[in-house]
Amino acid sequence: MSDNTASVSTADKSKPYIPLAGGANDGWSTEKEATATCFCGAVQVVFPTESPGLVDTFVCNCTDCRKITASMFASNFIVLDSHLTHVRGELKAFAQSKTIASGNTMTDFFCPTCGTLMYRRSSGFPDMSVMRIGTVDDFNLHETKLFPRREVFTKDRVGWLKGIEGAKQVEAGGSGNRKIETKSTQEKL
Numbered sequence: 001m002s003d004n005t006a007s008v009s010t011a012d013k014s015k016p017y018i019p020l021a022g023g024a025n026d027g028w029s030t031e032k033e034a035t036a037t038c039f040c041g042a043v044q045v046v047f048p049t050e051s052p053g054l055v056d057t058f059v060c061n062c063t064d065c066r067k068i069t070a071s072m073f074a075s076n077f078i079v080l081d082s083h084l085t086h087v088r089g090e091l092k093a094f095a096q097s098k099t100i101a102s103g104n105t106m107t108d109f110f111c112p113t114c115g116t117l118m119y120r121r122s123s124g125f126p127d128m129s130v131m132r133i134g135t136v137d138d139f140n141l142h143e144t145k146l147f148p149r150r151e152v153f154t155k156d157r158v159g160w161l162k163g164i165e166g167a168k169q170v171e172a173g174g175s176g177n178r179k180i181e182t183k184s185t186q187e188k189l
């Protein structure tokens with residue numbers, strides 16, 4: 001049950017903070033795992049909150065991310081598929097390679113009912129998924145274990161945002177993960 005007097009800024013960071021956000025009310029978070037749920041609640045997955053299952057965290061300002069999020073940037077984290085569990089809900093897929101400089105195909109997996117993008121997968125990195133921090137039910141994780149380690153495509157950041165204090169600033173792409181950077185430093189994720 002969520003405490004109506006709590007807010008993101010006042011929540012006790014030493015325990016999970018799961019506010020009312022969308023249709024589901026069964027999100028949870030432990031030391032090593034947590035849930036991510038779409039807005040309507042139909043789709044839920046469990047992901048790792050620690051290495052090695054949790055690979056990286058980053059914010060992306062690339063031109064694709066504006067359209068994908070219908071906002072100005074995407075806040076992402078990368079997990080190994082071997083550590084990702086589907087709890088419920090079917091996902092719809094949309095794949096394209098037109099905007100990806102490396103020629104890789106990026107596939108978006110989203111809830112067919114409410115449209116929430118749960119994760120993206122690149123044909124260049126077949127064993128991992130790029131998830132969205134905003135889908136994570138424990139909002140404290142957004143500011144703790146999932147704090148974006150770096151901010152990429154700062155060259156495309158909207159003029160009225162100033163960037164994330166404490167995140168490494170990177171002009172173009174690359175997620176900060178060595179395996180991904182070696183393959184393509186310009187990849188839009």
Ligand SMILES: [Zn+2]
Pocket residue numbers: 038039040041042043111112113114115116
């Ligand atoms: Zn949904």
Ligand SMILES: [Zn+2]
Pocket residue numbers: 060061062063064065074153188189
């Ligand atoms: Zn992007």
